[in-house]
Structure formats: C-alpha cells, structure tokens
Amino acid sequence: xxxxxxxxxxxxxxxxxxxxxxxxxxxxxxxxxxxxxxxxxxxxxxxxxxxxxxxxxxxxxxxxxxxxxxxxxxxxxxxxxxxxxxxxxxxxxxxxxxxxxxxxxxxxxxxxxxxxxxxxxxxxxxxxxxxxxxxxxxxxxxxxxxxxxxxxxxxxxxxxxxxxxxxxxxxxxxxxxxxxxxxxxxxxxxxxxxxxxxxxxxxxxxxxxxx
Amino acid sequence: xxxxxxxxxxxxxxxxxxxxxxxxxxxxxxxxxxxxxxxxxxxxxxxxxxxxxxxxxxxxxxxxxxxxxxxxxxxxxxxxxxxxxxxxxxxxxxxxxxxxxxxxxxxxxxxxxxxxxxxxxxxxxxxxxxxxxxxxxxxxxxxxxxxxxxxxxxxxxxxxxxxxxxxxxxxxxxxxxxxxxxxxxxxxxxxxxxxxxxxxxxxxxxxxxxx
DNA sequence: CTGTGCAGATACCCGTCAGTATATAAAATT
DNA sequence: AATTTTATATACTGACGGGTATCTGCACAG
Numbered sequence: 001x002x003x004x005x006x007x008x009x010x011x012x013x014x015x016x017x018x019x020x021x022x023x024x025x026x027x028x029x030x031x032x033x034x035x036x037x038x039x040x041x042x043x044x045x046x047x048x049x050x051x052x053x054x055x056x057x058x059x060x061x062x063x064x065x066x067x068x069x070x071x072x073x074x075x076x077x078x079x080x081x082x083x084x085x086x087x088x089x090x091x092x093x094x095x096x097x098x099x100x101x102x103x104x105x106x107x108x109x110x111x112x113x114x115x116x117x118x119x120x121x122x123x124x125x126x127x128x129x130x131x132x133x134x135x136x137x138x139x140x141x142x143x144x145x146x147x148x149x150x151x152x153x154x155x156x157x158x159x160x161x162x163x164x165x166x167x168x169x170x171x172x173x174x175x176x177x178x179x180x181x182x183x184x185x186x187x188x189x190x191x192x193x194x195x196x197x198x199x200x201x202x203x204x205x206x207x208x209x210x211x
Numbered sequence: 212x213x214x215x216x217x218x219x220x221x222x223x224x225x226x227x228x229x230x231x232x233x234x235x236x237x238x239x240x241x242x243x244x245x246x247x248x249x250x251x252x253x254x255x256x257x258x259x260x261x262x263x264x265x266x267x268x269x270x271x272x273x274x275x276x277x278x279x280x281x282x283x284x285x286x287x288x289x290x291x292x293x294x295x296x297x298x299x300x301x302x303x304x305x306x307x308x309x310x311x312x313x314x315x316x317x318x319x320x321x322x323x324x325x326x327x328x329x330x331x332x333x334x335x336x337x338x339x340x341x342x343x344x345x346x347x348x349x350x351x352x353x354x355x356x357x358x359x360x361x362x363x364x365x366x367x368x369x370x371x372x373x374x375x376x377x378x379x380x381x382x383x384x385x386x387x388x389x390x391x392x393x394x395x396x397x398x399x400x401x402x403x404x405x406x407x408x409x410x411x412x413x414x415x416x417x418x419x420x421x422x
Numbered sequence: 423c424t425g426t427g428c429a430g431a432t433a434c435c436c437g438t439c440a441g442t443a444t445a446t447a448a449a450a451t452t
Numbered sequence: 453a454a455t456t457t458t459a460t461a462t463a464c465t466g467a468c469g470g471g472t473a474t475c476t477g478c479a480c481a482g
Contacts, residue, residue: 068441175387176390206416271429
C-alpha cells in the first residue's frame with residue numbers, strides 16, 4: 001500500500017532520510033518547548049510561543065506531537081532515562097562499591113548540569129502529566145533510587161560505607177545531585193567540573209564509615 | 212467617619228473581633244488554596260475549586276485577596292518566613308557552632324515536615340509570582356543560606372567543622388532539608404521524629420572534620 | 423417593624439489558548 | 453507537463469477561568 005517504490009535493490013541499506021529529518025524536527029521542538037517550560041512553567045508557556053521561537057506555527061508542532069502533554073512526557077522521559085542510563089553505566093563498570101559510587105555521582109551530576117532544564121522541568125511539572133504517565137515516571141525514579149540503595153547496601157556489607165538507613169542515604173544522595181539543577185547557574189562562581197568534585201567529596205563524607 | 216460608637220471607654224482595651232474573624236477567614240482561604248496548589252499546581256487549581264471546598268463562592272475569596280497571585284505570595288512568604296524564623300531561633304541560642312547547627316537542622320527539618328505543602332508550593336511555583344515579589348522571596352532564600360554559611364564558617368574556624376567550600380556546604384544542607392518536603396509521605400515508614408534524627412546525623416557527617 | 427449597611431451570592435464578561443478544519447504552495451511522482 | 457502527496461500556514465472554535473458588576477438577604481439600629 002505504502003510501498004510503490006522498487007524495493008528490490010538494497011532496500012535495507014537505504015538511509016531513512018525522511019525519518020531522520022522528522023526526528024530532528026521533533027528534537028528541535030522538544031528543545032525549545034523545554035526551554036520555555038523551564039522559564040515560564042508548563043502552563044505558563046504557550047505552544048504559540050514555542051512555534052514563534054522556531055519561526056513556525058502551531059499546526060507545525062501538532063504534526064509532530066499529538067498534544068502539549070506529549071511534549072512534557074517526552075521531556076520527563078528523557079530526564080529520567082538519561083539519569084538512569086548514566087547510573088547504569090557506572091554500576092556496570094567493574095570495581096569496588098566505592099569506585100562505582102564515585103563514578104555514578106560523577107556521571108549523574110555531570111549529566112544533571114548539562115541537562116539542567118530537562119531535569120528541572122521533569123521534577124517540577126510531574127503534576128501536569130497524565131496520571132498513568134506520571135505513575136510510570138515516578139516508578140522509574142524510584143527504581144533509580146533503589147539502584148543507588150542497593151549499591152550502598154553492598155558497600156555497607158563490605159564495610160566500605162556506614163549509613164544508618166540505606167534508603168534514607170540513597171534519597172539524600174539522589175536529592176543532593178538533583179538539587180544542583182535548582183541552584184546551579186551556568187557561568188557562576190564554580191565551573192561544572194568543580195561542582196562535580198565538591199559533590200563527589202560531599203557524597204563520600206555522607207557515606208564514610210570513619211567517625 | 213467609621214466610628215459612631217462611644218469611643219470614650221476603654222477603646223484601646225477592646226478586642227478587634229471583626230479583624231480577628233477577618234484574619235481567620237483569610238487563613239482558611241490560604242490553607243485550602245495551598246492544599247490545592249500543592250495537589251494540582253498553581254495554574255491547575257482554580258479559585259472556583261478553592262471556593263467550592265470552602266462552601267463559598269469566588270467573590271468571597273476576592274473580598275479577602277486582591278487576586279490569585281496575592282494568595283501565592285502569602286504562601287511563599289509564609290514558607291520562607293517560618294523557615295527563617297526557625298533558623299534564627301537556633302542561631303540566637305547560645306552554644307558552640309556544633310550545638311547551634313544541630314538545633315537549626317532539628318528545628319528547620321521539623322518545620323518543613325509540618326508545613327510540607329507550603330514548602331513545596333513555595334519552592335515549585337516561584338515562576339508564578341510577580342517578578343518583584345519573586346526577587347524578594349529569592350533574596351530571603353539567599354539570606355537563609357547565607358546565615359547557614361556564616362555558621363559553618365564560624366565552626367570551621369574553630370575546627371569543629373571541615374568543609375571544602377562553605378557556600379556549597381550550606382547549599383547542600385539547606386537542599387537536603389528542603390528535599391525532605393519532596394519525598395516525605397505522612398504516615399510512611401519513618402515517623403517525623405526519626406526522619407529528623409536521620410537528617411541530623413547526615414548533616415553532621417557532611418561537616419565532620421574527621422576523616 | 424422599618425430602614426441601612428455589609429457580607430456574600432448570582433450571573434456575567436472577556437481574554438487566552440489548546441486544539442482543528444481548511445487552504446496553499448512546493449515537491450515528488452507519473 | 454499533469455497529478456498526487458506532503459508540509460506548513462491561515463483562520464477559526466470552544467472551553468475555561470480570572471476577575472467584576474450587580475443583586476439579596478441578614479444583622480443591627482432606631
């Protein structure tokens with residue numbers, strides 16, 4: 001039905017240029033929407049404004065996203081997905097719990113600074129997601145904290161860490177990293193690399209067994 | 212003009228019942244609005260809904276508040292005012308920096324748990340305040356962090372604390388406390404008293420000089 | 423029991439914005 | 453060149469909600 005083209009020659013090898021362009025446009029919309037949602041809030045930002053900044057019109061957006069909520073969903077999913085991916089990479093790396101925790105904090109904090117707007121929007125606008133989607137995102141967030149908790153428990157069992165309550169410690173660490181997105185000002189007193197190091201040291205003190 | 216009553220006798224001693232009732236009603240509106248802003252977001256919550264929950268109508272609200280933004284302003288001001296008051300009380304208490312920090316964390320964390328909804332709304336909805344008001348609130352928030360920073364610096368000078376960067380440490384501590392409002396679930400695994408103790412210990416590890 | 427004032431309700435206005443039906447022009451296809 | 457498809461714009465609708473003009477009934481005064 002859709003395929004009238006000669007699909008005999010090298011069909012699988014042909015690049016899906018159309019699809020790539022389409023994905024690129026989606027991405028542009030997402031970036032700009034995220035930027036405005038960050039600055040003015042989800043409800044405060046209008047799709048007309050997003051369109052204007054892209055020099056297009058609203059129906060353009062609607063041909064790439066079903067509705068406004070779907071854009072927010074993609075922002076939120078991106079936020080938690082990137083965070084989880086960064087954490088997973090660190091957790092899969094071989095090494096002691098201490099080494100893996102250090103790597104995790106480094107990676108995740110860096111990601112949070114680089115994607116500040118996504119992270120803030122994702123954490124702040126949860127209530128504007130459709131209930132089902134919100135539940136899903138919350139679950140992923142909990143899974144993130146749980147992975148951190150497991151790492152802490154492992155380290156505690158080996159005597160590398162000492163915490164009173166691993167769940168609380170995991171929450172504190174993920175909170176400390178997330179919090180960065182709220183106060184960090186690009187071009188501020190400290191460059192990202194230094195913020196990451198400070199965060200890393202703070203986290204290590206939080207779990208340190210020496211007292 | 213307004214006073215046709217005999218104001219010769221004990222005028223100053225007479226209670227301002229009208230004013231008290233009025234203040235009480237303002238407070239009721241504030242509570243309910245905060246509750247809805249918390250659950251549905253500032254823009255998502257309508258004043259009609261607030262009125263309905265109070266079994267009154269919208270004009271009732273408008274005779275106590277000039278507009279919706281003024282309600283949010285009062286919520287935000289209450290949030291930062293209570294926090295600052297709790298911190299000030301602790302800071303003014305005589306004692307070593309360690310003792311004062313412990314007292315401060317205890318008081319502030321307790322307050323944050325007790326006023327969870329106010330704190331969340333105040334932190335999440337800043338962008339919906341009028342610019343001038345938002346600036347003012349932000350300044351107060353910075354003053355809060357600065358006081359904490361001063362205490363940390365004092366303790367560090369005396370060798371009670373060891374932190375790499377007092378400003379960063381202050382931000383981390385106030386962030387850790389604020390973060391509680393985001394994850395704490397009343398009636399959850401830990402009662403408030405235990406959450407406070409865990410927070411207290413975590414903060415002390417964060418500033419601990421021993422390594 | 424009759425007037426006066428005020429708390430609060432009823433009923434409305436009006437701007438905004440998400441979402442859409444339809445038009446148009448360019449590009450791809452034949 | 454003719455025709456279909458695709459991409460995007462123009463122009464509209466409908467709902468919603470902040471804010472308000474106006475009415476009503478009750479408390480108290482005389």
